[in-house]
Amino acid sequence: MSIRRLLKASLVGMLQEKASALDALQSLGLLHIIPLASGPQTEWVDDSGVSPERLRLALHYLACCPNKRRQVTETDRFDLAAVVHVVLDKRHRRMRLEEQRDALVKRINDLRPWGSFELPGEEGLYGQRLWFYLVPNYRMKEVERNGLAWSAVYRDNRHTYVAVIAKEEPRPNQMPVPRTHTGSIPLATLERQLHDIEIELELLDGEREADTRWLYLLQRSLAGNADAAERAEVSASTLERDGVFAVQGWIDAGKTRELSGFAERQGLALLLSEPQADELPPTLLENPATLAGGEEVVRFYQMPGYHAWDPSRVVFFSFATFFALILSDAGYALLLGAVMLFYWRRMEETSTGQRLRVLGATLTLFSLVYGVLVGSYFGAGPPMAALEAVQLLDVNDFNSMMNLSIFIGAGHLLLANGINAWRLRGRLPAFASAGWMLVILAALVLWQRGQSPGILILGALGLLLVFACSSERRGTDLRSWLLRAMDGLLALTGLSSMFGDVLSYLRLFALGLASASLALTFNQLAQDVAAALPGMGVLLEVLILVVGHLLNFVLAVVSGVIHGLRLNLIEFYNWSLSDEGYAFQPFAKREVNPWTT
Structure with missing residues (x-):
């Protein structure tokens, strides 16, 4: 759970060796480039006149074809520029014909009530x-x-x-x-035009399917084409003076030895330096493979700043916990596990898929454990006595579940402020975060045990810390003291936000109860239909159970993802992470992922 320390690396070499040096630097794949000059605004194209964007359009057009032909793998029969030009020309023709067809369909529908006539x-x-x-x-x-x-x-x-x-x-x-x-065009003429356009679209569909034989070679060409375009962009952003060039970028402090060896082999001068106070380096997160699914979630929502902290592991486990509380059913957890098994091998093809499948497996495990604890199996009770013995919670016990949700929310925000206090240790705002922790603890005890002088003193101390320590303004004059007081009063307005954020975790109880209630309703409805219609009612009972529980499962999963992430990325971030950064993007060559049929 860390953000890697970065250093600024500057490489200087002879201008005539610039092209080979950049190609080798791209193969090394360690540097996040810092532009030293403004590059050209025009789109880069290779020697054959193909740009990465045109190549991607052609590849996407063919990849979306539902039926694909046997792939051509021999490059001696492949002309990249000609294939891209022909495919994009057919794509353009198809788009134009589809627009004409849509316009004709609307025109025909509008004209059909008038009948077919000629003026x-x-x-x-x-x-x-x-x-x-x-x-x-x-x-x-x-x-x-x-x-x-x-x-x-x-x-x-x-x-x-x-x-x-x-x-x-x-x-x-x-x-x-x-x-x-x-x-003035008769309906019959419009219908003939529509018929001709549909025939032409069918012909284009056949040609598109035939052109899918180039998918493998197009996919293989895409990486090299995009790499060359990026090299040209980096080359234009380097600094050139008196026969030498300079390229600059950020590098992981733990990989400087590799860069030093590279500079020595290439005959380049290397200068390493720490980031300046006014600089904002990119953020490079580091997490073990088993917990990197949380990193994918963090990347999707908001990359933390370089000087912040990495919330990936906290988000990983808290998201799994919140998802389980919303799903609230062991049967649905097993169904989610079956879905994960179905896509398991397919998710192995990419590094992102490998990370997300571990996250999905964790969601399944947490949901299964919590489903067993609440004793819900597709809305029914435990099917055996052994499972009844481990049922410790009742989702229909409103008081207990509300207390559980609020305690989870308070604990989550206590963790957020605790991490923030530790991160800011040695600075005055760290005591403000500690003050918020005292306020939360005092409110919880006051809610559970009632009013007492010690608890009120604890809460007052927390508010005093928030008021006195939220500002880092310096100065001993009257104006500085007044500004610090204003900052403290402004920080105290967060009191309502704090209680609102804690109560926001009640959605865990509400959504879990809604999921369990819907499952119970579908079960009761199926039983009533079976009892009312002997014989035929059995078939309807099975249909209601299958459709009803599938619908409830989808709703529960969607709610678990949306609201489970919301509590992490809004309420939790609000109290622990405010700085937004940008991701570390190494200047590296892309992996070739051949098209698989």
């Missing part, structure tokens, strides 16, 4: 013309009183389709609604 023109009606109106049914009386020659072509439950014959368009006060523009 006769002015000569065909002896100077008269047709004017079309979509009139709400409740306003048809206004049409009947206008004195125009009209006919109702079609009527549905909302509108009447009215055709008016007149030399000039009726005045706005003669018709209750504006004129409808039907166009």
Whole structure:
């Protein structure tokens, strides 16, 4: 649970060796580049005219094809520029045809109630013309009183389709609604156009499926293409003076020996220095593989600042605990475990998937243990006496579950302030965090044991610490003292926020109760249907149980993820982590992940 210490590394070499040095530096993959000059604004393309963005578009277009062909693996039959150009041209044609098809479908649906007709023109009606109106049914009386020659072509439950014959368009006060523009193209012609477009789209689908044979080679080319683009970007951001170049970046302090060896092999001068006080290095988190799932959650929401602390492990275990309290069912935990087993091998393909599957397994284990403790198995009681013996909690005991939720919330915020106090040790705000801890403890004891002089003194001491120690302003003049007092009063306004955050953990009890109640309701409904309809009722009972519990399972999992993360990333972060940073991104070559069919 640490943020790695970083050093600033500066590498200087001869300008004629810059290209080979950057390529070797990218292969090393240790440096987070600091731009020393502004790079070009134009998009980089390789010698064949292919940019990484165009290559990604072509790859994504083919990868989304539902049916894929046998892959071509021999590069002698592969022209990257030609394949990308052809695939993107077909993608553009397909998008244009889909837009035309959507417009035609809407046009046909709008025109179909009028029927298939061709406008006769002015000569065909002896100077008269047709004017079309979509009139709400409740306003048809206004049409009947206008004195125009009209006919109702079609009527549905909302509108009447009215055709008016007149030399000039009726005045706005003669018709209750504006004129409808039907166009001059007959319905039959529009339908033929739609048919032709759908045939052309089918042909493009066939060509797209045939082009999927290039997926393997496109995927392999993507890494090299993107690496070259990044090298060009870094090359443009280096400093060049008098025949030498300089590249600068952040490096993990524990890997400086590797960088020193690299500089010696490449004939580069290396200078290492500590970050300056006004600099904000990137954040490089370090966690063991078994607990790195919490790091993925932290990265997704907010990367802590370099001078902050790594909350990954706390988030890992607290998220698993909150998820279990919301799921509140051992049967659902087993169902979640079955889902994890189904995707287990697929999640092994990427490092992120490996981390998240450990997190998923932990969620399953915590949920199973808590489900056994509350004695809920798909909304029913323990199926055997041995499980009844380990049922220690009752989710329907409102007082006990509310107390449990509030104690968990208070403990979580006590941990947040404790970590903050330890991190700020030696500074005045550390005592303010300790003061908030005293306030929380005093409120808990006051709630459980009632009022007593010792508890009130404890709470008052905590508030005094918050007031006196929340400001780090210096100075002994009157203005400095007044500003410190204002800072203290402003910090005390967090009292309502503190109690609100603790009470926010009641959602654990509420969502867990909702999940258990829905499971019980579906069970009761299934039993009632089976009793009311002998024979056929058994089938309906099974259907209600399967659909009902699947629906409740999905709702419980979604609630557990959303609210379990919310309590960590809002309430917990609010009291322990305020600095936001950015992730350490090493200048490294991408791994080649060949396409698998």
